[in-house]
Amino acid sequence: MALETCFVRTWSLHAASGLGGAGRDRDRLLFGGGGGGAARQRLSVASPSPIVAPLRPASSSRFACRCKNAVDEVVVADDKNWESMVLGSESPVLVEFWAPWCGPCRMIAPVIDELAKEYVGKIRCFKVNTDDSPNIATTYGIRSIPTVLVFSNGEKKESVIGAVPKTTLTTIVDKYVGS
Known part of the structure; x- marks a missing residue:
């Protein structure tokens, strides 16, 4: 695809x-x-x-x-690139907040990787390590990880907490991409 x-x-x-x-x-x-x-x-x-x-x-x-800036992998977002890469993105953005010590985060990571490949050119996928970038997590009220946020036009639109099935995330992503 x-x-x-x-x-x-x-x-x-x-x-x-x-x-x-x-x-x-x-x-x-x-x-x-x-x-x-x-x-x-x-x-x-x-x-x-x-x-x-x-x-x-x-x-x-x-x-x-044919896709401008198409990236089929999850990119690390941090305090330095958050505004330009996530908030400034023209396409919808899916962001996973995670930490290396978090078991459920390791469970959902392959799902996010699959979404990045399946929706290449339609949505951009990022991950934020809450240990390395606590300011971003605080700004968006992240209290549990994994938490997945969906942004469109620089605004937070959806929030999902926990290691949810892929179908849950695809249903949300499909709302924001022109499929």
Whole structure:
């Protein structure tokens, strides 16, 4: 899902009859498969069709990202970058407040990682270590961890306390993304 929304395969026209040329051999090595059709189809968002001349991948760039500032991982937020990264974000933001000694925090961390990958380009995911950034936690009244806050346009919109199931978080996130 993330790659389909973010990356598109780049192609260039190759006027020569390079159907079995070095470019195709290079694709076979990079993407697997002898025929290239099925393997290439799975990786390609747009299915090119040779109209005038055979198409082959551009040699300079294999994939082009269509998402500006798309990050598919949870980023650490702290006192230094809170305003610019969280409050100043144009997209909705999910923030997990946690601490390394917190067992339930370790349970929900993989769920937050999955959400970051599934909603890449639609929502940004951050984590705040309450031991390292107590001022942020105090500002938002964080008294228990893990606590997940959702921000939209710099304003706190939702709050979830505890290690909740992924479905609970996806229901909340879906309210703020244009799915």
